[in-house]
Amino acid sequence: MYPRLLQLGHIAIPTNGVFAAVALLAALAIAAQTARRLDLDPNKIWNLALTGIFTALLGSRLLLVLFHLRDFLAHPLWMLGLTSIRSQGIFYGGIALAICACMGYIFVARLPLRRTLDCLAPAAALGIAIGSLGELAAGSNYGTPTAAPWGVVYHHGLAALWSGTPLGVRLHPVQLYEALAAAMLFTFLLFWLPRRRQDGELAGAFLFIYGASLYFLDFLRVDRAHAEIFGGALTTSQLLAIVFVLLGAAFWMRQSSAPAATA
Numbered sequence: 001m002y003p004r005l006l007q008l009g010h011i012a013i014p015t016n017g018v019f020a021a022v023a024l025l026a027a028l029a030i031a032a033q034t035a036r037r038l039d040l041d042p043n044k045i046w047n048l049a050l051t052g053i054f055t056a057l058l059g060s061r062l063l064l065v066l067f068h069l070r071d072f073l074a075h076p077l078w079m080l081g082l083t084s085i086r087s088q089g090i091f092y093g094g095i096a097l098a099i100c101a102c103m104g105y106i107f108v109a110r111l112p113l114r115r116t117l118d119c120l121a122p123a124a125a126l127g128i129a130i131g132s133l134g135e136l137a138a139g140s141n142y143g144t145p146t147a148a149p150w151g152v153v154y155h156h157g158l159a160a161l162w163s164g165t166p167l168g169v170r171l172h173p174v175q176l177y178e179a180l181a182a183a184m185l186f187t188f189l190l191f192w193l194p195r196r197r198q199d200g201e202l203a204g205a206f207l208f209i210y211g212a213s214l215y216f217l218d219f220l221r222v223d224r225a226h227a228e229i230f231g232g233a234l235t236t237s238q239l240l241a242i243v244f245v246l247l248g249a250a251f252w253m254r255q256s257s258a259p260a261a262t263a
Contacts, residue, residue: 019134024053027127034119037193044109045119048102055101060094114251117203118196125186125206132179139165143172143220152176174220181213204251211244 028049035045106116135141136152139159145151151170159165188209189202196202218237234242 014138016134016138016140019137020131023127023130023134026130027123030126031120031123034122034193038115038119040111040115040119044111045116048105048109048111048116049120049123051105052098052102056094056098059097063093063097112199114200114203118193118199118201121202121206122186122189122193125182125189125210128210129179129182129186132175132182136173136175136179139163141175142166142222143174144222145169146172148172171222172220174217177220178213178217181217182210185209185213200251204248206248207244207251208248211241211248214238214244215241 028046031045031049032042035042105111106113139154139156140163142154142163142165147170150173152173153170154160154165154167157167160167165171185206189206192202192205215238218235218241221237
């Protein structure tokens with residue numbers, strides 16, 4: 001695979017970073033388009049998405065510095081220049097900060113919560129699909145060893161250096177599995193958008209379906225050996241997946257008294 005997309009002198013352009021940027025731009029574009037179909041202000045949705053993105057990025061870096069202050073003081077540029085953060089706790093901490101910031105913006109901007117989440121659901125699915133392809137190319141979030149003929153083998157030293165990917169070992173392309181699942185979810189959400197009957201249906205479908213796929217795909221990730229909780233019964237990702245499934249089910253079970261906006 002290709003963890004480095006370009007080499008400009010002494011500067012390496014990581015493939016994962018480029019795919020992440022493309023994923024964010026595509027998600028922003030879809031969110032703005034969906035906002036118009038749901039009678040929401042596209043500018044507010046754009047600002048909401050940017051608030052979440054920058055809070056997640058900056059928040060995860062801040063948590064990384066706080067929890068590794070001695071390393072940061074010794075090597076500040078190296079810490080801030082890391083291409084990826086392997087700690088699940090820091091990653092999910094950044095996501096939690098982003099969720100809090102987004103909820104605050106939704107409240108201040110007086111956006112309808114359930115309809116706003118409907119607007120963001122297709123964008124999130126598309127972003128995950130594109131971002132997972134970047135992870136596949138870079139070797140990050142790699143899968144368990146497999147003898148399947150469709151397994152992937154990494155040989156580039158930067159994959160091992162940047163993501164800890166084992167070289168010369170056939171691995172499950174779990175990133176590709178996630179990309180396909182997210183792409184199908186994105187297609188389904190676009191299909192369902194004009195057919196929804198109440199606010200919250202798209203958000204509920206996204207949380208339930210993505211949560212279920214995240215739970216089962218985590219069995220194929222090597223990282224589960226380093227993140228087990230409840231005596232090894234679950235990983236952090238699987239616990240989050242269960243929360244997603246429960247929230248998605250709650251969205252679908254709750255009947256809204258107000259009619260949904262015309263899509």
